[in-house]
Amino acid sequence: SSGSPLDEGSGEVSTDTIVVGSQAYYSNEIIAEIYAQALENAGFTVDRQFNIGQRDAYIPALESGEVTLFPEYSGNLLQYFDPETTARTSDEVYAALPGALPEGLVVLDQSSATDQDSYTVTAAFADEYGLASIADLADVDVPLVLGGPAELAERPYGPEGLLSVYGIEVGFSPTGDTTFEDLEAGTVNLANIYTADPRIETAGLVVLEDPEGLFLASNVVPVVNADVADEVADVINQVSAALTPSGLVALNVQSTVDLMAPADIAAQWLADNGIS
């Protein structure tokens, strides 16, 4: 089957068919496509239920069994189920996950690749105010405007988290899918950007450190319906082991710079990593 985002999900939990979901996020879709192809190569029948918007939209689908496998981000996932969690490092988060997940959902091995929320500024802005960490923002004497997706306003790590954890007051601008451009254009001076975004590298952005652990570490981790966890574990764990932080950025570059289709990127990555 091709890597199109079209194939249908079935609805009932079925052990014959693995329903792989993905967020409406191109990078997540590539990982899901890798899962799907790896499974197909191993002889599974796969349904793709890609582009399901945000976590809040697809978790119910996972819980109901409408989707059985999903590439997730450990920190955000944990915080979704346990907003009060104190876990911050990658291992703490991974260890806390099984307890937080609802009945019927389990995580397989997490990969070393991370793609987590961050607060990022331009190099020029960082230079001007000597910024290296979020805490340094306290020294900035211009009004801070934070850009990010609409829902950031309500997230624990959003403007309120910034205020309560770092004592930093910011305005908020819901820049949505153009946060990066807005940062470049100067309509915002602080941006919520995912750390696997290749443009951090190419545009020379500065990701501010997060000493107080506002953001949880977020590694790529497969969430899977418990009914099929054992069946797919071998194949998917193999993928997770091979997926590295720089590898993830490279995948994103292939998509946004080389304009390759997710199916082609996935196939090539699987071949390069000898999983097929």
Add this chain to the structure above:
Amino acid sequence: MNLLVDAWLWLTDPAQWSGQFGIPTLLLQQLGYTAAAVGIAAAIAVPTGWAIGHTGRGRELAVALSGAARALPSFGLLILLILVLGVTRRPEAALITFVLLAIPSLLAGAYTGIEAIDRATIDAARAVGMTRWQVLWRVEIPLGLPLLIGGLRTATLQVVATVTIAAYVNLGGLGWPIIQGIPLRRFDQVLAGAILVAALALVLDAALALAQRASRPRGVRVLSRRPRRPLVSAAA
């Protein structure tokens, strides 16, 4: 029903009535974009429509272009324009999108208004010695006004419902509670947003319906009761 109660609670929460994302601000933004887009569209479409109706020329082209404009997906067009124009020109991108949305209805309203006038009436106006301009201003425009305002109604309704997507590109408006509510699965706020948009649309539509009634020249009002408004004529 629970959802309705929640939406009502959300609506009546004082927190929603102030600040950057407060309902008054959002309402003004929604109205502002609607008014600006419909205004600009009218400035373009109405004279053009009158010209088409008066001269009888260019109708085919107008129908074809209107058909294509109507097929344009606003959401995609908005994204395309932002990518092309850049994030600093979001308002322009949004305005262009909404203007394109409003033009077909207004254009059709302007020319069908004139076309729907009994030819004998226009003929009579010429026969008594009216100049072309007098025919246009004294006969065609007044008699075509109800259908034009009908077109204005349709355009306004379409635009005010569509301005909702402005929130998707950080332009605020009543779409904000919806756009923010969806990823957060806060349905009370989504429903409240939808109610606000629908209510605004209804109020605008009712106001324009009154205007349409008032615009119907008195002598004509006796004849046809049902207010009508044009669609883009997909009819060839």
Add this chain to the structure above:
Amino acid sequence: MVIVFDGVSKQFPDGTRAVDGFSLTLPAHRTTVFVGSSGCGKTTLLRMINRMVDPTAGRVTIDGDDIAARNPVELRRGIGYVMQNSGLLPHYTVLENIATVPVLRGVRRAEAHGRARELMATVGLDASLARRYPSQLSGGQQQRVGVARGLAADPNILLMDEPFGAVDPLVRAELQQELLRLQREVDKTIVFVTHDIDEAFLLGDQVVILERGAQIAQVGTPSQIMENPASDFVASFIGADRGKRSLRLKQTPHGTAVVDAQGRTQGMLDDTATDSAPRDGTAP
């Protein structure tokens, strides 16, 4: 105001030859009626007089002046035009409709309305209708407003295009009588179009029977035509071939009846009448 058509033709852009080489003199202060079947070119002829249609060949003169040289808008303001279905402006009141031309000519509104009120009386319209809109009038009343509007500029020429086509026969008869009265009063050059031969004979001083392409089948007074139809076409058109004009006398208990060739009674012979003045009251 003598109107002369001189070798006039009209070919429409789509190729229709509505009028083909039409020449005729319409005497001043007389009523000329164009009569013919649908599509024979009557309206086209009429509209060439006020330049609503321009001839593609030939010329139309009024008192010797070629109207092609006249500004059409000016010309029209000086010629009354009564249209089929009245052609009133639906968004103007009766008064405004009648006063349209004077107002266009720059007459003060109050003055124009005053004159319009007088005209309402002339055409037999009640003053209480002044503020109504055309849609609030009966068909016959609308026609009267149309006639009043035609007269408003006090034109020397009045064009009437099937003005009574759309009304009830009773109302129509009344309007025809009204027009006969007006004709005597206002003394204008009237050009009247109809496709009803009886109406043509009733109203016309000069009747012009037209065939397709505005070809003249016969011109003459009603009596001339009826007494001596120029062709089979004319005979058929005036009903002579159906025996309608071929009458016989028949004695009945109530007097002498005039019956047509099929035995249908057309009327009663009035043995007592001694002159041709119109009489009213019922039949004897």
Add this chain to the structure above:
Amino acid sequence: MVIVFDGVSKQFPDGTRAVDGFSLTLPAHRTTVFVGSSGCGKTTLLRMINRMVDPTAGRVTIDGDDIAARNPVELRRGIGYVMQNSGLLPHYTVLENIATVPVLRGVRRAEAHGRARELMATVGLDASLARRYPSQLSGGQQQRVGVARGLAADPNILLMDEPFGAVDPLVRAELQQELLRLQREVDKTIVFVTHDIDEAFLLGDQVVILERGAQIAQVGTPSQIMENPASDFVASFIGADRGKRSLRLKQTPHGTAVVDAQGRTQGMLDDTATDSAPRDGTAP
């Protein structure tokens, strides 16, 4: 098929009393014409015969049977109905229109179409028009299709509601002649509605002049009415008060002319005619 109206009234839900206590016998195999001004109730009367309108009081019988007991759909399929403006189905071809009722009755399509072709000849329609849609016909042709359709079920009763109201006078005269011919041929009970008194006198064996509310002003043969109008209303309606029916003789170089009270020529006296048979050819 004798039709009897017996104290029939119709009050519409909005209160309009369109027909008020109407009683009349319509003889079989004869043509009865209802004539009157607009809105006097002619159509309502006609439609009570095929139960398109049900009376609010009184009853209508056909050959003695009260039609209120009949199934309306069945009844209608047995009564021909020709409407003003022809009432053709615009999405049916000429053939399909004529064959509508037989097909509704279950006659095989091919057979019904065959009969429809015959009827086209009967009403004088060229066979080449069979596959056309009504919009592709002239007004006169449409009327003929309407008549053919009315005849298709070979009904004993034919209702005709101003069937020639919308056509040109020449065509109208032709259709009237055609109907006179058909009348002799098909021998049906015909009920004809018009507001043209001349048409009524031409076609009716029995003419019924109606006033508002379908009040009978006069019933009789055309000659009876013309020779002896029952009231001022009738006199005015038939034109007697305008001198139209009050005729005189006038000598002209071409023979004796018959002129009305206003001196308008109505026709020529035919001194040679010895009988009342229809004659053709031009006037003398």
Add this chain to the structure above:
Amino acid sequence: MSWIIDNLGLIGQLSLEHLRQSLLAIVVGFVVSIPLGYVAWRFTPLRGTVITVTGLLYTIPSLALLILLPTMFGYSALSDLNLIIVLTLYALAILVRSVVDGLDSVDASVRGASTAMGFSAVRRFFGVELPLAGPVILAGLRVTAVSTISLATVGILVGVTNLGYLFTNGLQRRIIPEVLAGILAVVVLALVVDLLLMWAGRLVMPWTRGAASRRTVSRATTVPVDVA
């Protein structure tokens, strides 16, 4: 532009999927609108209600409806059933009004003539009234088809994949040709369906060929929503 050429397969697949979803909604909307429209037309007291309710639908933002309906009625927001239901509702808003206008446009004398000839009520509706309302209904259907195809793209915002995918995905990846391809594909689909409907209309209603009456056109240009 090379992106478009490299991804013609994807565009084609998405177009098919898009077409499937839209056509389902258009067909279901059409079928449902006829009885609804008939009821609204026949029973005058209901007319205002039916037209107001369907008209009201028009004012609710589609995005909200896509989220709220599944929540209220407990079906999955992700299935394309969700999108199709919402599109059908919007189609109804236009079509019910068209059916009413279409039935209104049937000449009363034609209706009378068919009654007089002995058509039963049912036979008259299917044999005379519905076909004669055809041109106006078709005009409404064509408008519905175009706007449904255009509107369907919002499905991507709730996870229903169709040509709208090219918009969000193109935006994230900053591939302008991808977004452009999405718009072009939608416009082309809409115009092709519109054209096919026009041809189908000529085929099914041969009597309308050539003689496009002015009356029909001006009625067809009436918008469905009448909330007042």
